[in-house]
Amino acid sequence: MGRSPCCEKAHTNKGAWTKEEDDRLIAYIRGHGEGCWRSLPKAAGLLRCGKSCRLRWINYLRPDLKRGNFTDDEDELIIKLHSLLGNKWSLIAARLPGRTDNEIKNYWNTHIRRKLLSRGLDPVTHRPLNAGNDNAASDAAADHIPRISNKPAVVIGFRSASEEDKSTSGSEESSSTAAWRLPDLNLELCISPPFQQQEPPLMPAKREEEEERRVQGLCLSCSGAAINVVGNKECKCRDFLGLKTGILDYRNQ
DNA sequence: AAGTCGCACAACCGCCGCACA
């Protein structure tokens, strides 16, 4: 029993959006807000699938989009976030006001990958290309090595100095990742939720949740000041990695 | 001027997780 398609494909337009379609979509959302994407196309008089409308709105038509070139600051922020989060484009985009996950994903694949390669860094692992296994590094650069669980390769910065000491004497993880240092990544995340070495493995969904909480729970702008760690709530300083950022939440506008 | 190539980015596809009945 297959799932029904998200829309009646036979009667939907595909490909590039026309000006008229854009206008209809904008007018409808202005009038009714973002709601049920599935029913939106019909209500707005569009021969498009709901997903397509959502994508078009989020990636192109939203009024709070920046458009235009990425700044150097944004470049560096993306690189840092990618080293922490991996290919979690939506999480990365949430830290870059006016940028969409799709835009960042495209930008990564076209610009930043090359930028990292030119720095001698593997864009997948953020490790130096000539570090360790040469074959592995070059293969990874060619995208032949799948990232393990799509998780960030680097966990640096989430440990205190004392944790660091502990880890040097211990686990496999310490030898495989913590022993290595990302040269240009210094987030000064010296405070953190307690590092739980013996933490039982999380279920995949929980793991992702936890991952997000780790990032959210740390204010990366306040040089790790503990006062800004407020559980899984955003720090109110609105200053992320040195960039003034509003946390993007167009849904509440 | 015509053809080819590579880049940039918009759009699509398929899967997953969550909410709900």
Place this chain on the structure above:
DNA sequence: CTGTGCGGCGGTTGTGCGACT
């Protein structure tokens, strides 16, 4: 508890355009 519908996400593809030969 299970099945279904929906929104959301990440990977991939398609297409337009400029640079180059």
